[in-house]
Amino acid sequence: MFFWLIAIALTLIVALAVLQPFWRSGAGLAEPAAAYDLRVYRDQLAEVDRDLKRGILDAADAERLRTEIGRKILDADRALSRQLTTPRAVARHAAAPALILLALSVLAVGLYLRLGVPGLPDMGLSTRIAQSEASYASRPSQQEAEARLAEAAGVPALTPPADPQFVDLIEKLRQAVAQRPDDPQGLALLARNEARLGNLAAARSAQQHLIEVLGPNASAADHAFLAGLMTEAAGGVITPETEAVIARALQADPRDPQALYMTGLLQIQNGRPDRAFPIWRDLLEASPPDTPWAVAIRGMIRDVAWLAGQPDYVPPATEAPGPDSEQVQAASELSAEDRQQMIQGMVSQLEDRLSAEGGPAEDWARLITSLAVLGEQDRARAIHAEALTRFKDRPDDLATIEAAGRQAGIAG
Incomplete structure (x- = not known):
């Protein structure tokens, strides 16, 4: 009302x-x-x-x-x-x-x-948490999730036709594994290649048997790969059985990236972005930008941060803030005028990236000092003022910006 x-x-x-x-x-x-x-x-x-x-x-x-x-x-x-x-x-x-x-x-x-829900009552924080707990407790089992996916699809999912030579090689691999069913290397190859063909059931069976053969020597990556297969077979749902496999992966290695990614995904699926955000934030900051989990997280992290009450979060930069070794070598071979133009171009790129995507305090400090070296004091002061506002609630980052201002000669 x-x-x-x-x-x-x-x-x-x-x-x-x-x-x-x-x-x-x-x-x-x-x-x-x-x-x-x-x-x-x-x-x-x-x-x-x-x-x-x-x-x-x-x-x-x-x-x-x-x-x-x-x-x-x-x-x-x-x-x-x-x-x-x-x-x-x-x-x-x-x-x-x-x-x-x-x-x-x-x-x-x-x-x-x-399209709306007129009768939906107001939902306070306690109600939302209770609903997420209920959603977590009522997840379908792995068997139920796979059955629902098969019923909804009606027919098995179509996969792109594979190279006949590749299919022939996989058939030979299957025969070899059948002859030596406890060979870890054969099982690992079979699991990953069956997954490439879209044979999730065969891939999961091979991976499960691999983990049984390895026993306590099974790595976190082995468990995480099995969890990924189970999640894909369940239509993207992380079931209780899959969560148990993820837990074993993290027990083997608390920093395993795929297991951490799936842990955050589990929290999101059950309505707890506040729990998912710190997991994904730390994983994104510790991972190279071209890894699969980093690419997936980067596409969602801003929305997750907003839902978690962190609307000002800025993901880490995806490209190096300064010149690489080849650029440095190229710059050394230029004339003084051309070298100055090249430096100005790189500084402008850094400024454009920070303006559009943001970045860590170190990048802002580098931009401030670079502008001062180029003699553009007014631009350096403007960037310095913006950075002071951006990092005012982060004492360590603020100290970095203040030090850069003193080094550039634009702050006392």
């Missing part, structure tokens, strides 16, 4: 703001400017008659003034006719905006009733 009251109030406020100019134009009918002029001119005619009776004006002057004022009265009368016609036309069309607003309001309510 409270939602509807707010929605109605906001709609009325907007409607009043839109319709007010039309109402003002209609109100203008009460006193057009030409009507005021007519009253003034009539008073002037009366004043001419009074001055003539008192002897202040002679008959010739009085007649001349009457002619001039009469001409003004005719002009004002024509202007009054035009002013009365225009507002009336506006007033006749003033109903159109009201009808349009009414139609839009009805359409909005209809769309909400069709």
